[in-house]
Amino acid sequence: MTSRAVSFWLNPQELCFRSEQALPDRADVVVIGGGITGMSTAYWLSHLGLTPVVLERGELACGATGRNGGHFVFGTNQSFRDSLEDHGLADTLALWNFTEQSAQLLRELTDQHNIDCDLRFNRLASFAITPAQAQAVQESCELMMSHGLAAEYWDRERVEQNTQCSSFLAAAIEPHHAQLWPAKLVVGLAKAAQHLHAHIQTRVEVQAVTRQAEGFTITTNQGQIQAEAVVYATNALTYHLLPTLKGVIVPVRGQVIATAPTAQLFDFDWGVNSGYEYAIQRQDGRIIFGGMRWKSPTKEIDIEDDSRLEPLVSEGLKTFLRNTFPPLRDVAIEYEWTGIMGFTADENPIVGELPGRPGEYISAGYTGHGMPVAIAAGRAIAERIAGSAQTIIPKPFRPERFWLG
Ligand SMILES: Cc1cc2nc3c(=O)[nH]c(=O)nc-3n(C[C@H](O)[C@H](O)[C@H](O)COP(=O)(O)OP(=O)(O)OC[C@H]3O[C@@H](n4cnc5c(N)ncnc54)[C@H](O)[C@@H]3O)c2cc1C
Incomplete structure (x- = not known):
């Protein structure tokens, strides 16, 4: 049989999602990107009582999340030995622990919301x-x-x-x-977030994020929206919106x-x-x-x-x-x-609030291993926006190490 340049995970018959149609004027938080990071963040924001608006330029999971290898790998992205050398024992174990938290959350979320994503x-x-x-x-x-x-x-x-x-x-x-069907997880999380009043809209491309005296104006191909906070869940493409990250991710x-x-x-x-x-x-x-x-x-x-x-x-x-x-x-x-x-150069993602830019958050740069990080990272970011910080972001993930301002 001839091969097709189409991801097995993105079969439209398996993924049925209804996007909102009209862009609202304002939002507590705009989450840019509808992959595992964006949807995890939106889910946790909704869970914490905020009303996020997710804007995805294509369909849900059309980026790396719907095109990956389906692995959920526990542990450090570097080899255990390299991570010990670069970060020491405490931070290496913190990275392990973070992926274990993600796995636990994944179990709970898929059970609680009946998300059938072939998790094994x-x-x-x-x-x-x-x-x-x-x-x-x-x-x-x-x-x-x-x-x-x-x-x-x-x-x-x-x-x-x-x-x-x-x-x-x-x-x-x-x-x-673990192994899973990543795009089914994203659609399942999106439906759970919608149920908690998240607004999720596909085919909306964010063109610019402009800081105002209070909050942000998000300019899209379908008009503008005002937000109090913004989350960049745009992984490899983040530098198009944040040029300072060119060459960093x-x-x-x-x-x-x-x-x-x-x-x-x-x-x-x-x-x-x-x-x-x-x-x-x-x-x-x-x-x-x-x-x-x-x-x-x-x-x-x-x-x-x-x-x-x-x-x-x-x-x-x-x-x-x-x-x-x-x-x-x-x-x-x-x-x-x-x-x-x-x-990223050190193989770790960038997770947290951007230094010197209050209200702007990121989780990106997973270096080929986003599945086991994004769920706990989405929760960590949502908590910070909601004013709490229970989920500790491991030091090797913090934006400060790369941030050029
Ligand atoms: C071939 C391949 C194999 C992989 N295998 C694995 C694996 O087995 N296990 C693993 O853990 N990881 C794997 N990864 C990495 C993993 O897929 C990613 O780390 C993870 O999916 C990142 O999720 P994300 O939501 O941050 O990014 P993405 O899934 O890339 O989502 C970002 C979204 O943002 C949208 N977007 C970007 N710019 C804009 C804009 N301006 N306006 C609106 N929307 C925008 C994009 O359309 C996209 O949907 C693999 C990746 C690839 C490509």
């Missing part, structure tokens, strides 16, 4: 394909265990028994991980394929090559596999066009999957798509 808690296997990676995997496992975090080391033989493949030299197994294009449903091969989700490649097998048997951007001469850095596929990456993804796992030799690829991630 699972193990994560991180495979090594070079001796250096095998050593790093082993060291990382030992370090995690020595700090009370659950992890298991598999040697080559054990990996082969569990994967039917002889390409991997070792693996770290982490018992806490860098757009990087990722590419993903989805196979036809196939016999169950993995009872864990996995990453390989230090996480550059990543896969889940869904309960319907479909394998979602992404990565290989290093096959492109540009490494897909500074690319914002998510309507096109990169052929070299495409070839790399298909060849790796078919050649690495003998049972997948003839597997059909039914979907293929790209999406734009927002990368």
Whole structure:
């Protein structure tokens, strides 16, 4: 079957959402962006009694959230060892704790609001394909265990028994991980927020945010709206509205394929090559596999066009999957798509109020790992706007470290 440049997650028959039609004149808070960050923030704002207006230039989840790999990875974005080196133990554990809070909130929200997003808690296997990676995997496992975090080391033989493949030299197994249908989560959160009186409007592009003596004027392609606070949930594209973030959050294009449903091969989700490649097998048997951007001469850095596929990456993804796992030799690829991630230099997102700009908040720059951060980050931001700050934002996420004014 020919592959289509369409995300499996964005099938319109699966995602049914009714946008508001008319832009209101004012709002307590305008949230710009209708991905996981925007919708989490809007949900928590509504939950705290505020009335947010969410403005999304396309459809809900049309950005990275509807085009990702479906992983919810617990823990630090850097390797555990690198995070310890850069931030020390207390802040590294705070980052872990933040993703665990997100997971707990995800469980509660999906239960409470009956959000069916194929959420499945699972193990994560991180495979090594070079001796250096095998050593790093082993060291990382030992370090995690020595700090009370659950992890298991598999040697080559054990990996082969569990994967039917002889390409991997070792693996770290982490018992806490999840997979989900990200766009269904976003639509579910949007409906829950609407129920709590959030106003959510798609096909409205924000063109400028202007600070006034009191509050902000948000200029859109459909008119203006006044707001007391504004949240930038615009991830890789944030610099278009906040030029000072150009080069701080860098757009990087990722590419993903989805196979036809196939016999169950993995009872864990996995990453390989230090996480550059990543896969889940869904309960319907479909394998979602992404990565290989290093096959492109540009490494897909500074690319914002998510309507096109990169052929070299495409070839790399298909060849790796078919050649690495003998049972997948003839597997059909039914979907293929790209999406734009927002990368920061230290791999951590920017979460909080912008220094020297009261009333302007951001959560963006997740460097390819937004799912486990955005839910707790949305709550942390909503609490601050509502005048409380119960959810602690880990120090490595704070905007001050990059903010140029
Ligand atoms: C190929 C790929 C694979 C990935 N795999 C994973 C994974 O497996 N696990 C994981 O945790 N993370 C993964 N990520 C990263 C993850 O998808 C993101 O970190 C997360 O979705 C960010 O969510 P967001 O809501 O902040 O941004 P987005 O989902 O990008 O949403 C931002 C929204 O803002 C809108 N917008 C932008 N500018 C404006 C404007 N001016 N006016 C109105 N609307 C605007 C956009 O249209 C967009 O919908 C991957 C990303 C990609 C691209």
